Amino acid sequence: PGVLEPTSTLVRVARTASTLGIAIEGGANTRQPLPRIVTIQKGGSAYNCGQLRVGQVILEVNGISLRGREHQEAARLIAEAFKTKERDHIEFLVTEFN
Amino acid sequence: REKRLTLPPSEITLL
Numbered sequence: 001p002g003v004l005e006p007t008s009t010l011v012r013v014a015r016t017a018s019t020l021g022i023a024i025e026g027g028a029n030t031r032q033p034l035p036r037i038v039t040i041q042k043g044g045s046a047y048n049c050g051q052l053r054v055g056q057v058i059l060e061v062n063g064i065s066l067r068g069r070e071h072q073e074a075a076r077l078i079a080e081a082f083k084t085k086e087r088d089h090i091e092f093l094v095t096e097f098n
Numbered sequence: 099r100e101k102r103l104t105l106p107p108s109e110i111t112l113l
Contacts, residue, residue, distance in 0.1 A: 023112045030108035038110060075111040082113065 008059055008095040013049040015089060020082045022046045024058065027071030034059065034066055035074045037094075045082070052094065060093035 013020070021044015026032030035058045046052045058066055058074075062081045066074045081090045 020113045025108045025110045031105045032108050071108050
């Protein structure tokens with residue numbers, strides 16, 4: 001009681017282009033503790049998906065929490081999730097709230 | 099605590 005759950009959304013991004021096409025900033029021990037989407041590149045898989053927005057904060061990728069991960073590690077986890085051949089998509093848990 | 103104010107900005111990575 002008294003604690004508001006921020007709204008989070010599960011977004012599935014199909015691998016429809018050779019790149020994911022997002023830029024992220026943030027990570028543990030920075031002013032932005034969870035990775036935030038700062039750019040979505042036209043023609044990338046994320047753009048084609050149509051459900052990701054600049055400003056959204058990425059909480060999880062394929063069910064892996066990004067909390068406590070430094071920038072490089074968060075970026076590596078997202079890059080690996082995009083590259084893995086086991087799936088033809090990535091699942092992001094995102095929120096509009098910081 | 100002023101700790102939050104001293105945290106550095108993050109780099110940006112294109113994925």
